[in-house]
Amino acid sequence: MNNAELSGGSRLLKIESLSKTFPGVLALDNINLTLDAGEIVGLVGHNGSGKSTLVKVLAGIHRPDAGARIDLGGSIHFIHQDLGLVPMLNTVENLDLGRRKGSWAFAPTRRDERAEAERLISRFGASFDVSVPISKISPAECTIVALARATASWSDDRNILVLDEPTATLHGEEAERLRAVVRQLAANGTGIIYISHHLGEIVELADRAVVMRDGRVILDAARGEFDRERLVAAISGRISTEPAPARAIEPKRAVKLRVRALSAEGIDKLDLEVCSGEIVGLSGLIGSGMEHALGAIFGSRTCTSGLVEVSGRTVPRMSPKHAMKAGLAYLPGDRRRLGAVLAMSAGENLTLSSLSSICGKMGALDLVREWATVEHDMRTVSVRPPYPDQNFALFSGGNQQKILIAKWLRTKPSVLMFDEPTQGVDVGAQSGIYQLIRQAAADGAAVLIASTDEKELATICDRVVVISEGAVLTELVGDEVSESRIIRASRGHLARVANYPSKSQGQTQVEVRRI
Amino acid sequence: MTVRHQPMLIAESHQTPSEDSAVDLGNKIPSIRWKQWLNPKNVSAFYVFVVLFAIFSFWIPDLFLTKTTWRTLLDNQVVTALCAMALVIPLAAGVVNLAVGAQVGAASILVGWLLVKQGMNPGLAVVICSVFGCAIGFMTGLLLVYARIDSFIGTLGVSSLLAAFITAISGGHQILGMPTGFADLGTNQLFGVTYPVYFVLIVAVALWYLLERTPAGRRIYATGGNIEAARLSGVSTAKVIIGSLVLCGLITSFAGMLVTARLANADPTIGPGYLLPSFTGAFLGSTQLKEGRFNIFGTLLAVYVLATGVKGLQLAGAPVWFPDAFNGAALLIAVALAKLQNGQGRTMAIARAIPGFLLRRKGVASTAVLAGRQADGQEP
Numbered sequence: 072m073n074n075a076e077l078s079g080g081s082r083l084l085k086i087e088s089l090s091k092t093f094p095g096v097l098a099l100d101n102i103n104l105t106l107d108a109g110e111i112v113g114l115v116g117h118n119g120s121g122k123s124t125l126v127k128v129l130a131g132i133h134r135p136d137a138g139a140r141i142d143l144g145g146s147i148h149f150i151h152q153d154l155g156l157v158p159m160l161n162t163v164e165n166l167d168l169g170r171r172k173g174s175w176a177f178a179p180t181r182r183d184e185r186a187e188a189e190r191l192i193s194r195f196g197a198s199f200d201v202s203v204p205i206s207k208i209s210p211a212e213c214t215i216v217a218l219a220r221a222t223a224s225w226s227d228d229r230n231i232l233v234l235d236e237p238t239a240t241l242h243g244e245e246a247e248r249l250r251a252v253v254r255q256l257a258a259n260g261t262g263i264i265y266i267s268h269h270l271g272e273i274v275e276l277a278d279r280a281v282v283m284r285d286g287r288v289i290l291d292a293a294r295g296e297f298d299r300e301r302l303v304a305a306i307s308g309r310i311s312t313e314p315a316p317a318r319a320i321e322p323k324r325a326v327k328l329r330v331r332a333l334s335a336e337g338i339d340k341l342d343l344e345v346c347s348g349e350i351v352g353l354s355g356l357i358g359s360g361m362e363h364a365l366g367a368i369f370g371s372r373t374c375t376s377g378l379v380e381v382s383g384r385t386v387p388r389m390s391p392k393h394a395m396k397a398g399l400a401y402l403p404g405d406r407r408r409l410g411a412v413l414a415m416s417a418g419e420n421l422t423l424s425s426l427s428s429i430c431g432k433m434g435a436l437d438l439v440r441e442w443a444t445v446e447h448d449m450r451t452v453s454v455r456p457p458y459p460d461q462n463f464a465l466f467s468g469g470n471q472q473k474i475l476i477a478k479w480l481r482t483k484p485s486v487l488m489f490d491e492p493t494q495g496v497d498v499g500a501q502s503g504i505y506q507l508i509r510q511a512a513a514d515g516a517a518v519l520i521a522s523t524d525e526k527e528l529a530t531i532c533d534r535v536v537v538i539s540e541g542a543v544l545t546e547l548v549g550d551e552v553s554e555s556r557i558i559r560a561s562r563g564h565l566a567r568v569a570n571y572p573s574k575s576q577g578q579t580q581v582e583v584r585r586i
Numbered sequence: 587m588t589v590r591h592q593p594m595l596i597a598e599s600h601q602t603p604s605e606d607s608a609v610d611l612g613n614k615i616p617s618i619r620w621k622q623w624l625n626p627k628n629v630s631a632f633y634v635f636v637v638l639f640a641i642f643s644f645w646i647p648d649l650f651l652t653k654t655t656w657r658t659l660l661d662n663q664v665v666t667a668l669c670a671m672a673l674v675i676p677l678a679a680g681v682v683n684l685a686v687g688a689q690v691g692a693a694s695i696l697v698g699w700l701l702v703k704q705g706m707n708p709g710l711a712v713v714i715c716s717v718f719g720c721a722i723g724f725m726t727g728l729l730l731v732y733a734r735i736d737s738f739i740g741t742l743g744v745s746s747l748l749a750a751f752i753t754a755i756s757g758g759h760q761i762l763g764m765p766t767g768f769a770d771l772g773t774n775q776l777f778g779v780t781y782p783v784y785f786v787l788i789v790a791v792a793l794w795y796l797l798e799r800t801p802a803g804r805r806i807y808a809t810g811g812n813i814e815a816a817r818l819s820g821v822s823t824a825k826v827i828i829g830s831l832v833l834c835g836l837i838t839s840f841a842g843m844l845v846t847a848r849l850a851n852a853d854p855t856i857g858p859g860y861l862l863p864s865f866t867g868a869f870l871g872s873t874q875l876k877e878g879r880f881n882i883f884g885t886l887l888a889v890y891v892l893a894t895g896v897k898g899l900q901l902a903g904a905p906v907w908f909p910d911a912f913n914g915a916a917l918l919i920a921v922a923l924a925k926l927q928n929g930q931g932r933t934m935a936i937a938r939a940i941p942g943f944l945l946r947r948k949g950v951a952s953t954a955v956l957a958g959r960q961a962d963g964q965e966p
Contacts, residue, residue, distance in 0.1 A: 391819075395819075409815055412815050419804060426801035426804055478819075
């Protein structure tokens with residue numbers, strides 16, 4: 072398996088004519104790929120383009136078809152999107168998973184373990200309490216724990232690290248920190264396969280970009296030979312439409328949503344107003360309260376004080392049911408956990424919030440009408456395939472999100488709220504979702520979008536509200552709504568925020584331990 | 587590796603569904619449905635029944651193929667069937683109700699106590715007993731929802747409380763001498779079949795209608811599928827959970843009253859025996875008809891297929907311990923099947939079952955590396 076070239080030279084991974092057939096589907100079609108020591112290969116593509124299958128073949132979960140040749144010149148490690156950490160255990164305990172220390176009978180002392188854990192995370196420029204459960208630390212810190220765990224067991228410098236969307240849950244600043252860590256690892260000779268939906272990240276980070284589509288490698292370009300547009304074109308197979316034709320909205324339309332002094336976990340006296348036909352973005356760092364705001368407005372998080380008005384009427388009680396009745400609609404960011412019932416069909420999910428509209432005589436469900444309307448709705452939001460009885464979990468991320476949008480549009484909401492509307496959604500489906508959002512606004516709904524993707528906010532929003540410490544920090548209107556302005560606005564105040572670990576940025580350094 | 591730039595707009599292609607996806611689904615549905623329905627994966631229990639029927643028909647035709655056998659088979663399983671169907675509702679709502687057996691026992695004793703010891707009018711006793719069953723379900727629901735007790739532990743506690751209740755009012759003794767009017771309910775026949783069999787059919791149709799054809803049923807399944815998503819969709823999950831337990835309590839208390847009526851006496855030890863068969867029925871039922879979903883007719887089918895197996899073996903001279911062993915094994919197999927049916931379990935199991943060397947012999951130079959250290963990498 073290991074030929075001389077690999078064990079001696081700088082090549083860490085060589086894949087030749089790799090194909091993978093699932094019953095009826097050619098998931099990977101004659102893939103050729105190499106990875107050298109110290110190289111960062113950015114792997115991009117639609118959901119369903121074969122990226123995940125490729126990773127699963129490398130991880131040994133799937134077996135490739137006959138004729139494939141995969142040569143490994145080092146050990147290979149994976150950090151999956153969900154990181155594989157145990158939320159109830161703390162950092163020390165999570166780092167120890169899969170490793171054996173101490174003598175055969177006695178575990179090492181807690182103090183030694185702590186010191187070791189702190190040393191491991193400090194190599195990534197981090198210092199946080201290693202004795203609190205993983206569920207209590209920030210997403211960026213979780214990623215660092217996962218990285219520390221993967222690299223802790225490295226016994227030589229011939230390593231391959233596969234990162235599957237490591238920055239999906241991270242905000243700009245934190246993602247930048249992670250990228251610095253990745254660069255350091257590469258500088259120490261690790262070959263890195265970096266999978267991401269964020270094209271900007273790939274352009275910035277990758278030495279080589281590999282674009283997959285329909286199970287094939289469509290583009291394999293070295294640094295300097297690719298840019299964002301080229302990647303987008305390769306991923307979607309066509310040229311993307313450039314954002315938002317500037318939409319003229321008449322000023323001072325009817326206020327649809329008014330939030331007054333709302334306080335909840337992470338939210339401190341938040342005030343907001345959104346007009347009919349307006350698309351307002353919420354930006355802010357993770358931990359700023361931006362990620363909790365919509366849940367609080369919708370009543371799914373316990374609110375301690377404040378009130379929410381929809382079309383001038385106060386929502387009587389803060390609960391999702393009352394919020395819905397008042398005309399609010401909310402699409403959470405975590406589709407699998409909060410957004411949908413995976414075990415039910417697309418149609419059942421689509422009508423869950425508007426069951427009374429498909430009731431016939433005697434309050435019973437009119438299944439024929441349901442099928443017809445659901446199919447119609449699925450076509451309207453261009454879900455493919457538009458099969459109402461297909462299991463929801465079987466649809467791709469983009470289609471799932473479209474189904475959920477259709478679900479909420481059915482309730483004819485006055486206010487439509489999205490957390491991370493295009494998280495885990497491929498480039499092609501993204502613009503489709505933006506169009507649906509614009510259409511909803513054009514039909515008179517007030518739209519509120521909380522997103523950590525500044526480009527997304529700049530693309531779609533008329534106005535962006537920047538949140539910090541649970542309250543409104545500043546507001547960007549009109550021409551001010553641009554990616555760089557939003558980023559500057561949400562980070563600009565960092566120096567003023569106490570205890571933000573910005574000092575660690577300068578210290579970011581990684582040494583790959585050698586034994 | 588060049589990229590062809592096609593001057594097509596993404597937005598455009600998303601607006602109009604392509605031709606191939608626009609096939610007329612309306613015509614396809616019925617034929618698909620029928621094939622799905624008859625698929626052995628879908629109604630395996632039916633095929634198992636056919637096989638069992640064939641075996642016993644050849645083995646012991648003089649005992650198995652008689653009217654009495656089938657009449658008693660239908661009649662004997664009435665209480666189990668009711669319990670299993672009652673259990674389907676909380677299970678569908680994501681609540682494991684371990685108190686179903688105790689609920690049956692409590693209702694059985696209570697109705698006997700009211701009729702014999704209190705000399706109550708049967709009609710009134712039935713009403714009180716039904717209210718009692720609903721109340722138990724309601725209290726259990728409140729405990730689970732507002733005290734946030736895990737359903738496993740909560741219903742286990744409730745079942746112990748009910749056991750205490752049974753002993754307290756019966757003193758551990760049977761209550762004999764039910765009024766004939768009441769006992770007739772459990773033993774009288776219509777068209778050669780006892781009343782309770784008709785009760786089962788009525789309850790089955792009513793529950794099927796509730797779960798499959800009403801918004802309430804949709805909400806029950808949504809709550810069981812993903813309680814957070816259901817809540818964010820505007821479903822009052824607390825109401826759904828409490829309601830499902832109330833309905834379960836009502837049906838189990840009805841089953842308990844039938845037990846007393848059929849035996850013409852109330853036995854304080856009768857309840858717990860119904861727990862395991864109910865779970866077997868509900869879980870095995872979830873592997874039938876509705877691909878992994880708890881459902882009424884699948885459960886009914888499962889209960890009677892299992893009963894056919896047990897009955898046949900008993901007639902053929904199987905030892906007395908056999909029904910317990912059969913039910914236990916069936917429950918384990920049923921749960922395993924239900925797990926396999928959900929998610930990727932099945933494909934993964936098949937992938938694991940195929941030995942690696944078989945594939946490697948075909949000349950696949952793969953490197954099966956799992957996260958962590960890989961030994962080959964260090965070789966020179």
